[in-house]
Amino acid sequence: MTQKIKIIEREEVVIRFSGDSGDGMQLTGTQFSDTSALFGNDVATFPDYPAEIRAPQGTVGGVSGFQLHFGHMEVNTPGDFADVLVAMNPAALKANLKWVKASGTIIVNEDSFTAKGIEKAGYDSNPLEDEKLADYNLIKARVTSLTKECLKDSGLDQKSILRSKNMFTLGMVYWMFDRPLDHTEEFLENKFKKYPLVVEGNKMVLRAGYNFAKTIEALPYNFSVAPAKIKKGTYRNITGNKATAWGLIAAAEKAGLELFCGSYPITPATEIFQELAARKDLGVKTFQAEDEIAGICTSIGASFAGCFAVTTTSGPGLALKTEAAGLAVMTELPLVIVNVQRGGPSTGLPTKTEQSDLMQAIHGRSGECPMPVIAASTPSNCFEYAFRAGKIALEHMTPVILLTDGFIANGAEPWRIPKMSDLSPINVPLAKEGDDYQPYARDAEKLNRRWAVPGTKGLEHRIGGLEKMDVTGEVSYVPENHQVMTDIRSERIRRVANYIPDLPVKGNEEADVLVVGWGGTYGHLTTAVRELQKEGKDIALAHFHYIFPLPKNTEEVLKRYKKVIICELNEGQFAEYLRASFQDIKFKQYNKLQGLPFTVIELKERFNQLLEEK
Amino acid sequence: MTDTILKSFRPEKLTPKDFKSDQEVKWCPGCGDHGVLNSVQKAMAAMDVPKEKFAVISGIGCSSRFPYYMNTYGFHTIHGRAAAIASGVKSANPDLEILQISGDGDALAIGGNHFIHAIRRNIDMTIILFNNEIYGLTKGQYSPTSKQGMVTKTSPFGTIEQPFHPAELALGAQSKFYSRTIDTNIKLTTELILAGSKHKGTSIIEVLQNCVIYNDGAHTLITDKETKDDFQLLLHHGERMIFGKQRNKGLVLGGNGKLIVVTIGEFGIAEQDVLIHDAHNPDPHMAWLLSNMSAPEYPVALGVIRDVSALSYEEKLVQQIKDVQATATIKCMDDLLNSGDTWDVK
Numbered sequence: 001m002t003q004k005i006k007i008i009e010r011e012e013v014v015i016r017f018s019g020d021s022g023d024g025m026q027l028t029g030t031q032f033s034d035t036s037a038l039f040g041n042d043v044a045t046f047p048d049y050p051a052e053i054r055a056p057q058g059t060v061g062g063v064s065g066f067q068l069h070f071g072h073m074e075v076n077t078p079g080d081f082a083d084v085l086v087a088m089n090p091a092a093l094k095a096n097l098k099w100v101k102a103s104g105t106i107i108v109n110e111d112s113f114t115a116k117g118i119e120k121a122g123y124d125s126n127p128l129e130d131e132k133l134a135d136y137n138l139i140k141a142r143v144t145s146l147t148k149e150c151l152k153d154s155g156l157d158q159k160s161i162l163r164s165k166n167m168f169t170l171g172m173v174y175w176m177f178d179r180p181l182d183h184t185e186e187f188l189e190n191k192f193k194k195y196p197l198v199v200e201g202n203k204m205v206l207r208a209g210y211n212f213a214k215t216i217e218a219l220p221y222n223f224s225v226a227p228a229k230i231k232k233g234t235y236r237n238i239t240g241n242k243a244t245a246w247g248l249i250a251a252a253e254k255a256g257l258e259l260f261c262g263s264y265p266i267t268p269a270t271e272i273f274q275e276l277a278a279r280k281d282l283g284v285k286t287f288q289a290e291d292e293i294a295g296i297c298t299s300i301g302a303s304f305a306g307c308f309a310v311t312t313t314s315g316p317g318l319a320l321k322t323e324a325a326g327l328a329v330m331t332e333l334p335l336v337i338v339n340v341q342r343g344g345p346s347t348g349l350p351t352k353t354e355q356s357d358l359m360q361a362i363h364g365r366s367g368e369c370p371m372p373v374i375a376a377s378t379p380s381n382c383f384e385y386a387f388r389a390g391k392i393a394l395e396h397m398t399p400v401i402l403l404t405d406g407f408i409a410n411g412a413e414p415w416r417i418p419k420m421s422d423l424s425p426i427n428v429p430l431a432k433e434g435d436d437y438q439p440y441a442r443d444a445e446k447l448n449r450r451w452a453v454p455g456t457k458g459l460e461h462r463i464g465g466l467e468k469m470d471v472t473g474e475v476s477y478v479p480e481n482h483q484v485m486t487d488i489r490s491e492r493i494r495r496v497a498n499y500i501p502d503l504p505v506k507g508n509e510e511a512d513v514l515v516v517g518w519g520g521t522y523g524h525l526t527t528a529v530r531e532l533q534k535e536g537k538d539i540a541l542a543h544f545h546y547i548f549p550l551p552k553n554t555e556e557v558l559k560r561y562k563k564v565i566i567c568e569l570n571e572g573q574f575a576e577y578l579r580a581s582f583q584d585i586k587f588k589q590y591n592k593l594q595g596l597p598f599t600v601i602e603l604k605e606r607f608n609q610l611l612e613e614k
Numbered sequence: 615m616t617d618t619i620l621k622s623f624r625p626e627k628l629t630p631k632d633f634k635s636d637q638e639v640k641w642c643p644g645c646g647d648h649g650v651l652n653s654v655q656k657a658m659a660a661m662d663v664p665k666e667k668f669a670v671i672s673g674i675g676c677s678s679r680f681p682y683y684m685n686t687y688g689f690h691t692i693h694g695r696a697a698a699i700a701s702g703v704k705s706a707n708p709d710l711e712i713l714q715i716s717g718d719g720d721a722l723a724i725g726g727n728h729f730i731h732a733i734r735r736n737i738d739m740t741i742i743l744f745n746n747e748i749y750g751l752t753k754g755q756y757s758p759t760s761k762q763g764m765v766t767k768t769s770p771f772g773t774i775e776q777p778f779h780p781a782e783l784a785l786g787a788q789s790k791f792y793s794r795t796i797d798t799n800i801k802l803t804t805e806l807i808l809a810g811s812k813h814k815g816t817s818i819i820e821v822l823q824n825c826v827i828y829n830d831g832a833h834t835l836i837t838d839k840e841t842k843d844d845f846q847l848l849l850h851h852g853e854r855m856i857f858g859k860q861r862n863k864g865l866v867l868g869g870n871g872k873l874i875v876v877t878i879g880e881f882g883i884a885e886q887d888v889l890i891h892d893a894h895n896p897d898p899h900m901a902w903l904l905s906n907m908s909a910p911e912y913p914v915a916l917g918v919i920r921d922v923s924a925l926s927y928e929e930k931l932v933q934q935i936k937d938v939q940a941t942a943t944i945k946c947m948d949d950l951l952n953s954g955d956t957w958d959v960k
Contacts, residue, residue, distance in 0.1 A: 301702025
């Protein structure tokens with residue numbers, strides 16, 4: 001019973017929690033990642049859930065998963081394959097077995113492997129009894145009945161008792177990785193403050209799971225992952241969506257403007273809007289519009305009226321916002337349009353990730369309608385790029401599209417909190433009372449017009465969607481003027497390139513292969529390239545955050561390498577865009593469209609192949 | 615009536631001329647829009663609002679060129695979306711006096727959704743709804759208010775669609791202020807714009823407007839000198855609903871809940887039997903009956919049909935922010951960044 005169990009030191013571990021979409025797997029996963037982050041590990045997470053609120057119970061389609069990767073070193077991805085899989089039912093086992101490492105550990109809730117459960121999952125026979133799992137370290141725990149037994153005198157009703165079974169498996173995993181329970185206990189105390197019975201019940205089950213794992217001899221070892229060596233500072237865990245919301249608020253504060261967000265709920269962008277709605281304490285004004293079109297239109301109105309205005313959406317929502325986005329280009333008003341990309345087309349795969357809105361972001365409007373497009377690449381840097389999107393919009397008087405995606409929006413990682421005093425200033429070109437004002441007179445460098453906010457005496461003027469006369473802003477159908485204005489609109493966005501950093505390259509400047517990516521694939525590409533570099537391979541990575549305009553050194557960087565491969569979760573939209581921009585460079589592609597992020601393994605395989613090609 | 619309302623505003627030194635822009639007005643000669651422009655400029659000059667506080671917002675259509683002709687802040691936006699844009703302007707800056715200009719196509723077809731939701735939220739702005747029952751700018755197709763059977767370029771055999779009654783739509787969306795005027799009646803239109811501006815919340819002013827090119831005479835029965843007295847009922851709050859050339863016609867409520875037109879002096883009907891107009895009645899039932907009266911069975915109701923006070927959206931928005939901020943522990947972004955679960959790495 002008390003025999004010393006073998007402890008295995010590990011650099012990193014990947015755990016995947018899976019169960020029915022009502023089983024509380026997202027919460028379990030979040031608790032484990034928070035606790036690991038507090039312990040000092042670097043962490044990356046990947047929630048993966050069905051679009052239905054409650055998909056049919058016990059079926060593969062209804063499985064909700066949460067994968068997390070924590071390590072003693074820098075962690076950039078949630079990991080390809082799991083060391084430990086928690087499967088709350090046969091369907092969860094069926095859906096996730098392929099993601100478990102050879103000889104990995106699988107914890108199953110044995111109680112759910114009834115004839116009915118097995119059949120619902122689509123198995124012919126009980127998988128716990130056949131050869132399929134022989135190579136894994138299978139831990140059968142009667143989670144449901146042990147939870148019931150533990151809470152039989154708790155005074156809780158049957159439903160609440162069953163609901164707390166996720167704490168049992170969490171307790172087990174805490175023991176396996178030598179993690180303290182106090183963070184989760186504190187969380188339970190806060191979350192169910194009003195229901196002391198529920199708090200006590202969940203804590204009992206958590207401890208029961210912990211002790212169960214400690215007691216049974218089914219666990220041959222446990223793991224120890226030492227804290228990571230990370231930069232000094234104050235940290236917190238943050239998801240991409242929350243970081244985006246906070247970056248926008250930070251930009252408003254820096255610019256000294258009120259933040260306004262007109263939006264309409266859509267997966268997976270909704271949390272940004274929700275987070276902003278909760279920030280009345282910071283004076284954020286949110287407007288839940290009647291549709292996506294009204295979402296962007298209220299924001300354009302608010303921008304006209306002098307707010308830092310933003311609107312948030314996902315793929316099909318961006319399509320609806322298109323016409324109004326054109327109005328913002330024509331009227332040269334600042335606006336940030338956040339598009340959290342998801343699987344498309346149409347409704348597509350709303351809860352899954354993809355990068356296929358790139359062309360829509362760059363070109364998807366009527367007329368010649370340029371606007372800057374930038375992309376965040378990790379959950380925490382959504383803050384930085386939301387802030388930068390705001391800075392570009394306000395300083396250059398233009399709508400800006402910020403692209404994130406479902407993978408980084410829902411994913412979380414520890415984040416070293418910045419100080420507001422460390423962020424760059426935002427200088428807004430406001431026109432003031434007494435200024436000699438012409439609506440379309442321009443700054444010589446940026447070519448932006450000035451912003452005369454209604455209410456400012458003496459600056460009354462009219463703007464709108466019709467073509468405007470250069471300088472005066474009067475409606476104009478003069479053919480030559482349309483050419484002039486088109487050229488100016490194009491040139492002023494091109495000049496944004498003068499205010500963004502050069503494209504950095506990770507690795508040897510003369511490497512054989514250059515891997516090119518953009519946006520949320522950063523973690524997987526970085527890990528794959530770094531692992532190959534460690535193996536001595538001649539490979540480098542250029543990852544783009546600024547898509548339109550491109551950094552000024554882009555061509556110079558791309559031309560330096562013999563082989564350039566562009567990796568994206570689409571059919572090659574960035575590749576097509578780069579080909580059109582740099583016609584004498586040959587690009588290779590690696591693309592994937594499964595609603596899933598890349599795996600490091602598949603990337604390495606492809607890069608190795610390319611390295612070997614003559 | 616106009617004079618009393620005018621006096622209730624502080625006299626401003628501004629004149630209608632101050633609100634005219636230097637742009638040439640390009641509406642067709644004889645278009646009803648000219649009269650409305652005139653009325654708006656008169657009303658603005660009479661308001662206790664500095665010129666720079668006005669924002670005139672429009673969608674697309676003939677009438678939506680309006681902002682260009684006004685020497686105020688103006689925004690000519692996109693088709694149907696004026697209400698959404700105006701909602702954003704007012705929410706962002708509640709100090710501004712917002713006027714929205716829309717036609718029947720702009721507000722009730724492509725912008726129908728935004729129209730009803732602006733009213734539902736009760737955003738403080740005055741919407742002037744130009745109703746000429748036709749698409750003018752696209753040159754003569756039927757609109758959502760065109761009468762059933764009307765022959766137009768897209769209904770060569772007559773429309774088979776049921777028209778919207780704008781008032782019904784607005785009242786269904788819980789409109790607190792609904793009024794109606796005629797393009798040529800500058801005095802009444804001016805009066806209604808002032809009343810609408812005073813009302814806190816979304817005020818609708820439906821203008822029965824004539825399109826001389828594509829739907830000339832759509833409102834003739836109501837506007838013609840010969841017939842207008844018999845087919846117009848000018849409403850005044852607290853006064854009896856009497857009309858007619860001889861001022862001897864009135865409205866009474868029948869036992870079936872319908873309005874009945876009666877003649878004073880006939881069948882024992884006396885003046886005191888005629889209903890008194892109560893624009894402030896919170897129950898919208900009578901407003902519904904009055905606003906839906908149509909000629910020739912009934913006179914058409916003009917003036918303020920409904921004017922019920924309620925808090926506006928932006929007032930509540932500002933108040934909610936104040937309330938939350940009063941007890942909030944997070945006062946700036948640094949506070950937020952450091953709130954909740956954080957840990958130090960040394």
